[in-house]
Amino acid sequence: MKLIAAYHKGQEIAMISHLDIQRTLQRALRRANLPLLYSNGFNPHPQFSFATAAATGMSSCCEWFEVQLSEEIDPSEFMQRANAVMPQGMSISGAFTAPEQFGSLSAKLRAAEYRVRFQLEAPVLREKLDETLEAMLAGEIIIQKRTKGGIKPVDMRPYILRVSVEQVEGEKAALRVLGKLQADGGLRVDALIDALLARLDAHGSYEIFRSNMYFAEDGLLPHLPAE
Amino acid sequence: MDQTAFNRLLSRVEKPARYIGGEWNSIVKQEADIHFALLFPDVYEIGMSHLGSRILYHVLNSVEGVACERAFAPWPDFEQVLREEHMPLFSLETKRPLKEFDIVGFALLYEMCYTNILQMLDLSGIPLLAKDRFEHDPLIICGGPCACNPAPIAPFMDAVLIGDGEEMTPEVTLAVRNAKRAGKSKAELLKELSTMRGVYVPSLRTEDNCVVRRIIKNLDTAVFTGEPIVPYLGIVHDRVALEVMRGCTRGCRFCQAGYIYRPIRERKSETLMELARQQIGCTGYDEVSLLSLSTGDYSEVHKLVPEIIREMEAGKVSVALPSLRVDSELANDLSVMQTVRKAGLTFAPEAGTQRLRDVINKNVTQDDILRATQDAFSAGWSSVKLYFMIGLPTETDEDILGIAQLARKISWQFYQLPKEQRGKGLRLNVSVSTFVPKPFTAFQWCGQVPADEIKRKQELLRNSLKGVRGAELNCHYSLLSVLEAAFSRGDERLADVLLRAYQLGCRFDSWSEHFQSKAWAQAFADCGLSEQAYAQREYALEDALPWDFVDMLVTKQYLRREYERALSGETTPDCRENCNGCFGARYETDCR
Numbered sequence: 001m002k003l004i005a006a007y008h009k010g011q012e013i014a015m016i017s018h019l020d021i022q023r024t025l026q027r028a029l030r031r032a033n034l035p036l037l038y039s040n041g042f043n044p045h046p047q048f049s050f051a052t053a054a055a056t057g058m059s060s061c062c063e064w065f066e067v068q069l070s071e072e073i074d075p076s077e078f079m080q081r082a083n084a085v086m087p088q089g090m091s092i093s094g095a096f097t098a099p100e101q102f103g104s105l106s107a108k109l110r111a112a113e114y115r116v117r118f119q120l121e122a123p124v125l126r127e128k129l130d131e132t133l134e135a136m137l138a139g140e141i142i143i144q145k146r147t148k149g150g151i152k153p154v155d156m157r158p159y160i161l162r163v164s165v166e167q168v169e170g171e172k173a174a175l176r177v178l179g180k181l182q183a184d185g186g187l188r189v190d191a192l193i194d195a196l197l198a199r200l201d202a203h204g205s206y207e208i209f210r211s212n213m214y215f216a217e218d219g220l221l222p223h224l225p226a227e
Numbered sequence: 228m229d230q231t232a233f234n235r236l237l238s239r240v241e242k243p244a245r246y247i248g249g250e251w252n253s254i255v256k257q258e259a260d261i262h263f264a265l266l267f268p269d270v271y272e273i274g275m276s277h278l279g280s281r282i283l284y285h286v287l288n289s290v291e292g293v294a295c296e297r298a299f300a301p302w303p304d305f306e307q308v309l310r311e312e313h314m315p316l317f318s319l320e321t322k323r324p325l326k327e328f329d330i331v332g333f334a335l336l337y338e339m340c341y342t343n344i345l346q347m348l349d350l351s352g353i354p355l356l357a358k359d360r361f362e363h364d365p366l367i368i369c370g371g372p373c374a375c376n377p378a379p380i381a382p383f384m385d386a387v388l389i390g391d392g393e394e395m396t397p398e399v400t401l402a403v404r405n406a407k408r409a410g411k412s413k414a415e416l417l418k419e420l421s422t423m424r425g426v427y428v429p430s431l432r433t434e435d436n437c438v439v440r441r442i443i444k445n446l447d448t449a450v451f452t453g454e455p456i457v458p459y460l461g462i463v464h465d466r467v468a469l470e471v472m473r474g475c476t477r478g479c480r481f482c483q484a485g486y487i488y489r490p491i492r493e494r495k496s497e498t499l500m501e502l503a504r505q506q507i508g509c510t511g512y513d514e515v516s517l518l519s520l521s522t523g524d525y526s527e528v529h530k531l532v533p534e535i536i537r538e539m540e541a542g543k544v545s546v547a548l549p550s551l552r553v554d555s556e557l558a559n560d561l562s563v564m565q566t567v568r569k570a571g572l573t574f575a576p577e578a579g580t581q582r583l584r585d586v587i588n589k590n591v592t593q594d595d596i597l598r599a600t601q602d603a604f605s606a607g608w609s610s611v612k613l614y615f616m617i618g619l620p621t622e623t624d625e626d627i628l629g630i631a632q633l634a635r636k637i638s639w640q641f642y643q644l645p646k647e648q649r650g651k652g653l654r655l656n657v658s659v660s661t662f663v664p665k666p667f668t669a670f671q672w673c674g675q676v677p678a679d680e681i682k683r684k685q686e687l688l689r690n691s692l693k694g695v696r697g698a699e700l701n702c703h704y705s706l707l708s709v710l711e712a713a714f715s716r717g718d719e720r721l722a723d724v725l726l727r728a729y730q731l732g733c734r735f736d737s738w739s740e741h742f743q744s745k746a747w748a749q750a751f752a753d754c755g756l757s758e759q760a761y762a763q764r765e766y767a768l769e770d771a772l773p774w775d776f777v778d779m780l781v782t783k784q785y786l787r788r789e790y791e792r793a794l795s796g797e798t799t800p801d802c803r804e805n806c807n808g809c810f811g812a813r814y815e816t817d818c819r
Binding site: 012016026031057085089117 | 230231234235237238243244247249250251457459460461508509510511512513543545
């Protein structure tokens with residue numbers, strides 16, 4: 001059977017790379033003694049696949065993945081057993097059994113929502129932030145993207161669905177960003193934020209938290225209400 | 228510091244996971260009477276691969292009231308962050324600054340990590356030299372194989388623990404707790420520590436005192452690693468490691484481990500099976516490795532190996548068998564099970580001629596090797612790695628040419644087989660390192676061969692290997708082996724060199740990208756010393772040696788006898804056949 005589940009990546013493990021997270025999850029499920037289905041060959045490994053990678057530095061409450069199991073298991077039991085052996089900051093926050101012919105998560109992925117919290121070096125005014133953002137969204141947002149063929153300019157604007165300022169308080173600010181995210185590309189939130197800081201002529205650091213992942217509509221996974 | 232601020236700092240380094248802690252099975256004690264910081268003076272991925280530290284972590288945390296936490300040498304990018312932020316080095320478990328611990332203990336596995344001891348102390352704001360430290364500073368101790376010649380690092384240490392740490396380390400820790408409770412001074416504490424077997428207190432050294440190595444007699448009942456930490460980061464040995472036995476009976480005359488871990492002590496096969504189940508269960512690892520100096524000599528190898536492979540296979544766990552000489556019986560076991568990947572075969576003849584192999588007491592013959600490679604090639608293997616050393620005592624050019632001759636015979640053997648019976652192309656890797664004489668070996672009196680001569684020998688070998696089909700020579704000259712030789716047999720004057728080298732920016736010396744040969748040369752010169760002179764120093768048999776006050780149980784008389792036998796090309800049999808009397812009469816009972 002195929003099980004679809006989401007894991008939570010807490011702030012304490014935000015700095016761990018996706019590769020390390022994958023291995024950690026795999027080992028946790030082995031500790032839980034769950035009936036993982038292994039590939040054949042000399043080096044059998046459990047079969048996982050992730051909707052998308054969780055970038056180093058980002059925390060999240062909604063990292064969807066699928067795992068193949070060799071026996072039927074109740075999703076709530078799966079969650080319970082897995083969560084009993086998870087390291088700090090990591091947990092399974094939802095799981096369900098995939099129906100037949102479910103297809104892959106990465107092919108269904110459409111968009112994600114993020115919360116970005118800033119810590120700036122100097123206070124910023126709400127009006128200025130709103131204005132800068134509005135002006136930025138009115139045109140192209142060119143970033144330099146590293147690809148196989150070298151560094152290439154890419155317009156991020158088409159990937160942005162919505163950006164709103166949530167809070168501004170002195171040096172602190174918070175944004176909510178909704179961006180396209182698909183197997184063939186998506187919004188690079190960090191690049192967007194860097195571009196925004198440059199236009200604001202502001203310096204500081206920020207943290208990105210993925211609050212939602214949205215999929216093509218089929219009733220089982222979260223999807224964009226507007227879609 | 229809150230998590231957000233901490234993550235912000237970590238976002239400035241290449242591998243943040245080295246510093247975050249919180250791994251599965253790591254132990255966080257909020258309350259404890261005594262705080263022990265277990266330090267490994269190299270990067271996380273190396274330090275976490277060290278089995279001994281994992282044992283001590285478990286042993287110490289098992290003691291009520293003791294909290295043992297870890298720290299590793301910060302990579303230069305993180306060192307820079309710490310300095311810029313004026314942040315002291317901290318433990319992974321509670322992020323407590325190391326200066327606030329009661330005891331800071333270093334694991335010393337190789338000489339070229341010494342500058343990182345200074346780096347870690349310095350970044351903690353702890354005075355480097357023991358004599359400059361105050362009453363409130365942590366007690367700085369160390370242990371591990373390098374502790375057998377403590378001279379070069381002694382001035383930095385309050386105490387050096389020599390020998391097996393399983394019992395000694397908690398004893399020292401409890402003594403520190405008791406002294407703390409009773410309000411005793413550091414001087415009183417050190418005096419008490421100096422009476423324990425295995426503990427050397429440099430500040431209390433007198434001409435006639437002697438430190439006797441500590442051992443645990445029964446490995447089977449000794450504590451192991453408990454529930455081992457499962458790192459987030461891929462580490463060098465990322466698997467369950469089971470220590471099958473400690474010690475080795477072969478008696479290779481160059482091998483320090485072979486002498487300083489005597490006598491041989493084994494874990495029972497059932498104990499190991501039980502440990503394998505328990506450790507796989509609580510870690511989720513998918514690989515188990517059987518560790519020892521020579522697993523092929525383990526008395527229950529024919530029982531354990533097939534059994535563990537069979538049982539682990541059911542849980543999709545693979546078994547790694549390093550240091551295993553595959554004899555025919557075992558090869559049979561393994562091939563029946565079809566689980567062994569045809570990874571490379573490795574042999575360590577160490578020397579190119581039988582004469583020199585007899586000198587070093589490496590009791591393997593050319594026929595043994597050729598028989599094994601013949602079997603392997605016929606069974607489809609096509610990758611062989613051979614390890615040699617050059618610069619061994621009594622070595623001549625004939626011995627160097629012998630390496631090439633052996634390689635040529637192996638290559639010929641492979642290409643003699645009909646095409647359909649052998650693998651695609653032979654990969655014969657000839658790996659050659661430079662001999663480093665070590666204390667407590669039969670060659671402790673010998674000097675290292677000078678750099679120019681090593682380079683000439685390497686060139687000779689390179690030329691004589693030309694035309695050997697499939698052979699690939701892996702050897703390079705490095706000042707590193709000279710420094711290793713200088714420090715392994717060094718005296719206390721080298722502590723000044725270490726300090727100077729650290730000031731000049733040396734750290735992570737075993738990492739080629741960080742090794743600064745010019746700074747090292749300058750450090751020696753600034754102290755009026757020469758690394759070449761230290762490395763090449765030859766001692767006469769009756770000379771006093773800087774490590775003479777340490778009693779590693781194998782007697783100096785025995786080593787001397789072995790040295791004399793080496794010079795006359797006489798071999799010494801495996802001591803399981805017959806006791807060779809290496810402990811003399813005094814500590815005979817530690818062996819039997």
